[in-house]
Amino acid sequence: MARVPTTPPTLAxxxxxAGVSRQTVSNAVNNPDLLRADTxxxxxxxxxxxxxxPNRAARNLRTxxxxxxxxxxxxxxxxxxxxxxxxxVHSLVEASREAGxxxxxxxxxxxxxxxxxxxxxxxxxxxxxxxxDTYLGNPQATWLEERRAPFVAFxxxxxxxxxxxxxxxxxxxxxxxxxxxYLLDRGHQRIAWIGWRKDSRIGEDRRSGWxxxxxxxxxxxxxxxxxxxxxxxxxxxxxAVLLDEARPTAFVCASDTLAMGVLGTLxxxxxxxxxxxxxxxxxxxxxxxxxxxxxxxxxxxLEDVAVEIVKALEGLLAHPPAIGPGVMLVPSLALxxxx
Amino acid sequence: MARVPTTPPTLAxxxxxAGVSRQTVSNAVNNPDLLRADTxxxxxxxxxxxxxxPNRAARNLRTxxxxxxxxxxxxxxxxxxxxxxxxxVHSLVEASREAGxxxxxxxxxxxxxxxxxxxxxxxxxxxxxxxxDTYLGNPQATWLEERRAPFVAFxxxxxxxxxxxxxxxxxxxxxxxxxxxYLLDRGHQRIAWIGWRKDSRIGEDRRSGWxxxxxxxxxxxxxxxxxxxxxxxxxxxxxAVLLDEARPTAFVCASDTLAMGVLGTLxxxxxxxxxxxxxxxxxxxxxxxxxxxxxxxxxxxLEDVAVEIVKALEGLLAHPPAIGPGVMLVPSLALxxxx
DNA sequence: GGGATCGCCTTGATCGTTCCAAGGTCAGCA
DNA sequence: TGCTGACCTTGGAACGATCAAGGCGATCCC
Numbered sequence: 001m002a003r004v005p006t007t008p009p010t011l012a013x014x015x016x017x018a019g020v021s022r023q024t025v026s027n028a029v030n031n032p033d034l035l036r037a038d039t040x041x042x043x044x045x046x047x048x049x050x051x052x053x054p055n056r057a058a059r060n061l062r063t064x065x066x067x068x069x070x071x072x073x074x075x076x077x078x079x080x081x082x083x084x085x086x087x088x089v090h091s092l093v094e095a096s097r098e099a100g101x102x103x104x105x106x107x108x109x110x111x112x113x114x115x116x117x118x119x120x121x122x123x124x125x126x127x128x129x130x131x132x133d134t135y136l137g138n139p140q141a142t143w144l145e146e147r148r149a150p151f152v153a154f155x156x157x158x159x160x161x162x163x164x165x166x167x168x169x170x171x172x173x174x175x176x177x178x179x180x181x182y183l184l185d186r187g188h189q190r191i192a193w194i195g196w197r198k199d200s201r202i203g204e205d206r207r208s209g210w211x212x213x214x215x216x217x218x219x220x221x222x223x224x225x226x227x228x229x230x231x232x233x234x235x236x237x238x239x240a241v242l243l244d245e246a247r248p249t250a251f252v253c254a255s256d257t258l259a260m261g262v263l264g265t266l267x268x269x270x271x272x273x274x275x276x277x278x279x280x281x282x283x284x285x286x287x288x289x290x291x292x293x294x295x296x297x298x299x300x301x302l303e304d305v306a307v308e309i310v311k312a313l314e315g316l317l318a319h320p321p322a323i324g325p326g327v328m329l330v331p332s333l334a335l336x337x338x339x
Numbered sequence: 340m341a342r343v344p345t346t347p348p349t350l351a352x353x354x355x356x357a358g359v360s361r362q363t364v365s366n367a368v369n370n371p372d373l374l375r376a377d378t379x380x381x382x383x384x385x386x387x388x389x390x391x392x393p394n395r396a397a398r399n400l401r402t403x404x405x406x407x408x409x410x411x412x413x414x415x416x417x418x419x420x421x422x423x424x425x426x427x428v429h430s431l432v433e434a435s436r437e438a439g440x441x442x443x444x445x446x447x448x449x450x451x452x453x454x455x456x457x458x459x460x461x462x463x464x465x466x467x468x469x470x471x472d473t474y475l476g477n478p479q480a481t482w483l484e485e486r487r488a489p490f491v492a493f494x495x496x497x498x499x500x501x502x503x504x505x506x507x508x509x510x511x512x513x514x515x516x517x518x519x520x521y522l523l524d525r526g527h528q529r530i531a532w533i534g535w536r537k538d539s540r541i542g543e544d545r546r547s548g549w550x551x552x553x554x555x556x557x558x559x560x561x562x563x564x565x566x567x568x569x570x571x572x573x574x575x576x577x578x579a580v581l582l583d584e585a586r587p588t589a590f591v592c593a594s595d596t597l598a599m600g601v602l603g604t605l606x607x608x609x610x611x612x613x614x615x616x617x618x619x620x621x622x623x624x625x626x627x628x629x630x631x632x633x634x635x636x637x638x639x640x641l642e643d644v645a646v647e648i649v650k651a652l653e654g655l656l657a658h659p660p661a662i663g664p665g666v667m668l669v670p671s672l673a674l675x676x677x678x
Numbered sequence: 679g680g681g682a683t684c685g686c687c688t689t690g691a692t693c694g695t696t697c698c699a700a701g702g703t704c705a706g707c708a
Numbered sequence: 709t710g711c712t713g714a715c716c717t718t719g720g721a722a723c724g725a726t727c728a729a730g731g732c733g734a735t736c737c738c
Contacts, residue, residue, distance in 0.1 A: 008461055010724055021688045026726060036686065053461035057405065058724035060396035061693050068443070076429045078628060086425050090415045093446045102464070103444045104407070107432045122347050122392035125441070232629050257629055264631035267606075287626045289417060290571045290596055292603035349694055360718050365696060375716070397694035400723050 009050040018046035029054060060124075069101050069313065070126035072108045072116060074133060084283055084302060088154070091306035092130065099310050101127075114143055121149050128313050130154065141165060152312040154305060156326060158201040166312040167326045168305050172202060172282075175298035175331035176209030176252055179280040182333060183250045184217055188278065192248035193225040194238045194258045203227070206254045206282065224248060228258070235261020243269070249277060250339070256281035256288045259295055263338070279338040293337025300331050348389040357385035368393060399463075408440050408652065409465035411447045411455060413472060423622055423641060427493070430645035431469065438649050440466075453482055460488050467652050469493065480504060491651040493644060495665065497540040505651040506665045507644050511541060511621075514637035514670035515548030515591055518619040521672060522589045523556055527617065531587035532564040533577045533597045542566070545593045545621065563587060567597070574600020582608070588616060589678070595620035595627045598634055602677070618677040632676025639670050 014025045020043060027034045028043040035043070046052075060066045071092070073085070093103050104126055109115040117140070120126045128150035131140050144151045145165050157163035176193075183191050193210045196203030211221045223246045228234035235258035242248055243265065253259040259281030266273050273279050274293055281288055284299035308327045315322040353364045359382060366373045367382040374382070385391075399405045410431070412424070432442050443465055448454040456479070459465045467489035470479050483490045484504050496502035515532075522530050532549045535542030550560045562585045567573035574597035581587055582604065592598040598620030605612050612618050613632055620627055623638035647666045654661040 008463065011726095012724080022724090023689080023726080024687060027687090030726085034686075039686080051461060053458055055400070055724050056462045056464045057396050057399035058693090059726075061394070061400050061695085062724080062726045064693075066396065073429055073432060076426050078625070087415050089428075089444070090412055090446075093412060093444045097446045105428070105432045105442045105444060107429075107436045119392055122390060123395045124347065125395045232631075236631075260629045260631065267631055286417070286624070287629055290599045290626055291630055292571075292575075292599065292606055350696095351694080361694090362696080362719085363717060366717090369696085373716075378716085394694050397723090398696075400725085401694080401696045403723075 008055070009052045010055065011052075014043065014046045014050055014052045017050060018043045064124065065317075066125060066127050067101050068104045068126045069096055069128055069130055070104050070106060070117075070120050071130045071132070072113075073105050074108050084285070084300065088132070088302045088306065091303045092309065095303075095306040095310040099314055101310070101313070103130075113140055117144065117149070121147065127317055128152070130309055130313075150313070150316045150321075152309045152316065154309060155202075164323065166316060166323055168308040168312065168329070169326065170300045170305060170329050170331050172206040172331070173209030173212070175282065175300075175333075176206045176254075177213045178209075178331070178333050179252050179282075179296075179298055180210045180213035181216075183252070183278055183280065183339065184213065184219075186278070186339075188250040189219060190224065190246065190248045191250045191252060192239075192242045192246060193221070193252055193254075194235055194242070194262065195225070195227050195254035196230055197227050203254050210252050230255055230257055232257055232261045232264065235259065236264045237261070239265040240268075243277075251277065251279045253279070253281050256283050256285040256295060256297055259297070259338075260287060260291070263291065263295070273338040280333075284334045288334070288336065296336045296339035297334050298331050299334045301329050304329050347394070348391045349394065350391075353382065353385045353389055353391045356389060357382045403463065404656075405464060405466050406440050407443045407465045408435055408467055408469055409443050409445060409456075409459050410469045410471070411452075412444050413447050423624070423639065427471070427641045427645065430642045431648065434642075434645040434649040438653055440649070440652070442469075452479055456483065456488070457486075460486065466656055467491070469648055469652075489652070489655045489660075491648045491655065493648060494541075503662065505655060505662055507647040507651065507668070508665065509639045509644065509668050509670050511545040511670070512548030512551070514621065514639075514672075515545045515593075516552045517548075517670070517672050518591050518621075518635075518637055519549045519552035520555075522591070522617055522619065522678065523552065523558075525617075525678075527589040528558060529563065529585065529587045530589045530591060531578075531581045531585060532560070532591055532593075533574055533581070533601065534564070534566050534593035535569055536566050542593050549591050569594055569596055571596055571600045571603065574598065575603045576600070578604040579607075582616075590616065590618045592618070592620050595622050595624040595634060595636055598636070598677075599626060599630065602630065602634070612677040619672075623673045627673070627675065635675045635678035636673050637670050638673045640668050643668050 011022045011025050015022045018025065020039065024035065025043055028040055032040055096103050106116045106120065117129065129144065131151050131153045141153055141157055141163065142160065145163065151165060153165060153167040156167055156169045180191055191214065193207055195207045198204065214221050226238040226242055228238045235253065239251060239262040251262045253262060259279050262279050263273050266277055271277050279295065281295050281297040284297040288295035288297040312324060315324055350361045350364050354361045357364065359378065363374065364382055367379055371379055435442050445455045445459065456468065468483065470490050470492045480492055480496055480502065481499065484502065490504060492504060492506040495506055495508045519530055530553065532546055534546045537543065553560050565577040565581055567577045574592065578590060578601040590601045592601060598618050601618050602612055605616055610616050618634065620634050620636040623636040627634035627636040651663060654663055
């Protein structure tokens with residue numbers, strides 16, 4: 001292996017070595033079809049010998065593209081089972097790589113969700129954004145759309161049905177329907193719901209899957225639902241009340257965090273999860289995977305989400321831009337001990 | 340707010356508007372001290388009016404620096420409680436931001452841990468790397484050192500005590516010592532250890548904290564330790580054997596994953612964690628936080644680690660480079676129900 | 679046989695910034 | 709008045725790549 005030079009080789013170095021012009025080397029890298037086979041081989045050989053790799057800054061400057069995708073990471077919420085970020089980020093990095101992009105992370109000032117976007121955009125540091133937390137009714141999507149900033153959202157434009165930007169989302173209702181139907185198939189009749197407060201669009205979406213599955217079999221939902229904060233203790237308290245007042249034989253929850261609360265209540269009362277009462281969570285977090293006896297949970301196809309997002313980004317950044325409609329994916333059920 | 344132009348404003352645009360030359364605008368941004376106060380104000384006003392932000396590609400090209408820090412993210416291991424990545428990545432992004440850097444993620448081909456590094460380096464896409472998984476005895480650190488690539492490791496150079504590169508690590512032995520001493524203070528005499536296989540340097544380090552705490556009080560460790568794979572079922576099995584053969588009143592584990600196995604065994608036997616038998620895990624994962632009744636766990640100061648890493652990077656990228664010694668940080672104990 | 683066409687490669691200009699060295703302005707001083 | 713020096717400002721060049729246009733044989737076709 002050649003020694004590390006003080007300064008990396010440039011296009012001109014390769015050109016000289018291969019006895020061709022700069023442009024020909026550039027073409028060898030970007031448009032190999034334009035070269036005669038023997039010339040191409042000679043250039044590639046020189047590239048290999050010198051260990052040449054195109055200078056990104058120079059390329060970015062000339063092409064006005066960075067091949068970088070920006071993603072804002074919000075604060076890490078402790079005390080919840082929310083573990084989808086790890087998996088999603090990893091999937092996104094992987095999918096981006098295959099499309100020739102890298103992922104640039106930036107921190108969000110919790111006070112100002114727009115901070116950071118503007119600078120990265122104007123300084124042409126990134127080509128586009130992936131926006132993940134559209135559910136808070138936060139202004140990012142609208143703001144970016146106004147700026148004509150290229151971005152793809154992970155999450156439907158709940159509050160703006162006429163939004164023009166591409167998005168990818170997972171059908172939460174389909175997930176809870178799947179979970180509820182699974183329990184119904186196993187003979188459960190009284191299946192309770194513990195979800196989020198009514199102003200959460202995602203929460204209401206997931207809730208609708210539960211209720212539609214029950215209604216589809218002619219079963220009532222009255223008195224079987226509770227809407228609380230997304231904390232373990234809320235899940236614990238809500239399930240205690242529901243057990244006393246409605247005597248459900250199973251719980252479907254809007255999150256693994258809430259489901260962990262249910263498991264706590266069951267343990268308090270000497271009930272065995274999966275035998276006496278079934279429990280199904282949402283997100284298939286690491287918590288669900290390691291808790292005893294294993295928490296059955298709705299699993300989002302984050303790998304597929306990432307692939308679809310990158311596809312949408314490629315369309316967006318193509319010439320001319322192709323803005324497709326939204327993409328909706330369906331979750332699956334990770335079966336474990338609690339059901 | 341001004342309309343979004345088709346092409347962002349450049350230094351020349353600002354210069355024209357402020358009635359000065361390009362260089363003066365550049366100085367206003369990079370060396371404000373060189374300008375007279377009124378000129379500076381005029382230029383800054385023009386910058387603000389036009390919404391100017393320096394083109395990163397052009398700046399990177401000229402200065403031969405990208406202000407990007409590369410970090411390889413490995414595969415996501417399912418079925419373990421390993422949740423430190425989220426927290427660490429977030430902390431690193433935050434600390435980098437304050438130092439004027441962004442974090443670029445790249446995927447690792449599991450087959451070839453070196454893939455990706457080389458390209459990013461030669462193409463001057465990143466200025467430096469943060470290497471996180473030094474524990475596998477993997478060749479990254481050595482390889483990067485040979486290439487004279489600037490990088491900081493999260494983790495001691497276990498296998499290469501004479502390594503020249505800067506590193507930051509958390510004193511695992513201090514953490515398990517802390518946990519064990521806490522239990523000793525509460526009256527426990529027979530405290531078992533469940534850790535990783537002997538070829539894990541980190542595992543042996545953490546184990547040494549447990550044994551030294553016991554030895555410091557003149558207590559034996561014989562028969563109280565088990566070394567297994569880092570899975571829930573291994574922890575479950577190991578704790579069952581230990582309970583039968585050594586009758587410990589408490590467990591200290593090398594990971595939350597193993598601790599969750601212990602909790603499973605306790606539940607099987609009708610024992611209450613925290614009352615009948617105490618359990619302390621390692622990493623303060625989300626699992627520890629949401630499981631009932633809360634898993635006491637050793638918590639790594641990842642925020643501090645990130646800050647130290649960025650400090651080391653700044654030294655490394657300064658002119659002239661300042662390579663300091665390693666930095667060792669001490670973990671704390673997150674107290675919860677199981678102890 | 680001559681002009682148009684095609685395939686393949688070369689040349690000059692350019693992206694937006696910072697570095698460099700020289701130029702301008704003005705007060706202070708003899 | 710003319711010189712000096714401090715201080716700010718200026719134009720030109722360079723970073724390393726791609727774009728746009730042009731050169732130059734060989735081939736094709738009438």
